[in-house]
Amino acid sequence: MNIIEINKLSHRFSNGLLGLDGIDLSVKKGEFVVIAGRNGSGKTTLLRHLNALLFPTSGTVRINGVSVQDDPVRARRIVGMVFQDSDSQIVCETVREDVAFGPENLCLERDEIEKRTSEALNVTGLSGLADAAPHILSGGEKRRLAIAGVLAMMPEVLVFDEPFSNLDYPGTRDVLLQITGLHRAGRTILVTTHDLEKIIAHAGRLLIMEKGKIARDGVPEKIISGVETFGVREPYFSRMGLERASWPS
Amino acid sequence: MAELTAFSYRTGFSIVHSLDARFKLLLLVIIGASGLKASPAGLLLLFVLVLSGLIHAGIRLQDLFEELRFFLCFLLFVIAIRAFSADGTGLIEVYGISLSAGGLKEGLLVCLRLLLIALSGLLFVATTRMLEIKAAIEWILKPFPFVSGSRISTMTGLMMRFIPVILEQAKETSDAQKARCIENRKNPLYRMVKFAIPLLGRTFDNAGRIAIAMEARCYSDIRTGYKLSSKKNDWMVLFVVILICMAIVAYL
Numbered sequence: 001m002n003i004i005e006i007n008k009l010s011h012r013f014s015n016g017l018l019g020l021d022g023i024d025l026s027v028k029k030g031e032f033v034v035i036a037g038r039n040g041s042g043k044t045t046l047l048r049h050l051n052a053l054l055f056p057t058s059g060t061v062r063i064n065g066v067s068v069q070d071d072p073v074r075a076r077r078i079v080g081m082v083f084q085d086s087d088s089q090i091v092c093e094t095v096r097e098d099v100a101f102g103p104e105n106l107c108l109e110r111d112e113i114e115k116r117t118s119e120a121l122n123v124t125g126l127s128g129l130a131d132a133a134p135h136i137l138s139g140g141e142k143r144r145l146a147i148a149g150v151l152a153m154m155p156e157v158l159v160f161d162e163p164f165s166n167l168d169y170p171g172t173r174d175v176l177l178q179i180t181g182l183h184r185a186g187r188t189i190l191v192t193t194h195d196l197e198k199i200i201a202h203a204g205r206l207l208i209m210e211k212g213k214i215a216r217d218g219v220p221e222k223i224i225s226g227v228e229t230f231g232v233r234e235p236y237f238s239r240m241g242l243e244r245a246s247w248p249s
Numbered sequence: 250m251a252e253l254t255a256f257s258y259r260t261g262f263s264i265v266h267s268l269d270a271r272f273k274l275l276l277l278v279i280i281g282a283s284g285l286k287a288s289p290a291g292l293l294l295l296f297v298l299v300l301s302g303l304i305h306a307g308i309r310l311q312d313l314f315e316e317l318r319f320f321l322c323f324l325l326f327v328i329a330i331r332a333f334s335a336d337g338t339g340l341i342e343v344y345g346i347s348l349s350a351g352g353l354k355e356g357l358l359v360c361l362r363l364l365l366i367a368l369s370g371l372l373f374v375a376t377t378r379m380l381e382i383k384a385a386i387e388w389i390l391k392p393f394p395f396v397s398g399s400r401i402s403t404m405t406g407l408m409m410r411f412i413p414v415i416l417e418q419a420k421e422t423s424d425a426q427k428a429r430c431i432e433n434r435k436n437p438l439y440r441m442v443k444f445a446i447p448l449l450g451r452t453f454d455n456a457g458r459i460a461i462a463m464e465a466r467c468y469s470d471i472r473t474g475y476k477l478s479s480k481k482n483d484w485m486v487l488f489v490v491i492l493i494c495m496a497i498v499a500y501l
Contacts (some may be wrong), residue, residue, distance in 0.1 A: 013443060051463060051465050053461055053465055054454060062356075073467055076467050077467065081465045083458070083461075083462055085458060085463075087455075088455055088458035088459045088462050089462040090410075091406075091407060091410060091459060091462070091463060092379070092380075092406065092410060093258070093379040093380075093406065093409055093410050094258075094378070094379075094380075095378050095380075097378075097379070101468075102466040102467065103473070104472045104473045104474070105466055105467040105468050105469060105472045106473075107465055107472055107473050108473060109473070110473060110476065113473060117405060131260055133257065133413075134410070135410075135413040135414060135417070149466065150466070151376070153466065153467070195480060231456075
């Protein structure tokens with residue numbers, strides 16, 4: 001069953017620039033999709049349509065069969081988005097309050113909010129920092145907090161925009177383990193990146209974007225060798241003709 | 250990593266921590282107003298009351314002094330200005346300007362009142378989670394039509410959350426300019442403009458990103474708020490503080 005269905009999606013920005021150009025894409029429930037491409041290729045613009053942060057100039061985006069334009073709040077409940085800059089996603093004064101921010105917006109009962117908050121903190125390993133102020137967290141912890149904030153809203157699809165940018169090795173490793181763990185737990189995952197090395201071993205599908213279009217779409221093994229044409233570095237294992245291996249292993 | 254600001258919440262289990270935020274706000278107003286009416290002896294008693302609260306809440310006096318050092322310098326400056334500019338009996342004369350006893354007394358009184366308000370505010374912020382402060386603001390603004398309590402409380406929360414971030418960015422901008430020898434430019438206006446433009450640009454960009462991130466998490470004015478509830482303790486503390494303040498204003 002397709003959880004995301006995009007038909008002929010185009011988006012033109014207010015300055016006249018064409019961000020997306022006739023995108024057709026379906027994503028099945030439980031899929032792990034990596035979207036790669038050079039800066040400005042339209043990756044983030046595409047993701048923002050899934051979360052109803054941008055609306056199509058033409059075409060449609062359907063989440064679980066319902067157009068995002070008809071019910072943006074529903075789309076935001078089903079598709080949780082983790083932004084590239086965690087600092088601007090964290091809006092409260094303590095870790096616990098920030099995780100509770102989304103469920104509070106959904107007008108849930110206080111008991112349910114507390115339950116979801118504790119669960120999300122446990123899953124992301126932040127329970128020990130529940131009362132800490134976000135600005136004292138490390139980069140990796142902030143990224144995990146952003147994930148926890150989205151998880152507390154119990155989305156079916158998780159969308160990560162450049163999740164490894166500005167992270168050191170332990171931070172990257174932690175975030176990668178979170179993403180793969182969430183996929184194993186049955187969630188549909190979409191990750192944008194221009195660095196395939198870290199994530200591709202876990203993906204079942206690779207999309208390459210170029211100038212607002214999907215230039216390649218398929219199983220990573222089949223299309224990975226040509227990615228450098230699109231401004232994306234070919235992973236080491238592929239250049240060396242080795243097997244795909246998980247980055248932290 | 251940013252440092253904690255002076256006025257930030259500190260976890261604790263004192264009586265002050267356990268009080269309802271609305272009561273704490275009311276107590277803040279009562280103590281502040283009594284300070285304005287009180288004589289020097291009464292003011293000292295109020296000081297003792299607030300300092301006891303701070304110590305009971307687990308705030309070390311040494312930290313307090315450290316955090317308020319610039320404010321204390323400002324108060325000393327106010328006392329000096331007041332003492333040297335007021336008319337009255339001169340105590341000593343420095344370069345033809347006389348230090349007036351009346352001015353010194355007045356300056357001390359003004360500064361003690363300001364310090365009392367600052368310490369009470371610090372006690373309130375250090376013992377009240379932002380969540381409770383926001384809920385109290387929302388509750389206070391409820392009777393006012395055309396004022397969105399929820400929006401104002403969210404803005405207050407965001408302001409508190411982003412003060413350390415903006416301070417960190419200001420330091421980064423300043424360091425980056427120092428690295429390019431901005432100190433060689435003697436014109437303060439030029440330096441200020443070169444500092445303010447990138448900092449304001451970044452701050453506005455961040456504000457835009459925050460708004461998008463909040464939208465992505467379904468933010469609206471209608472949301473589950475924090476539930477405040479008053480207890481017997483709150484009423485008892487309020488009653489005792491009102492009695493003390495009334496006695497200070499009436500008899501001292």
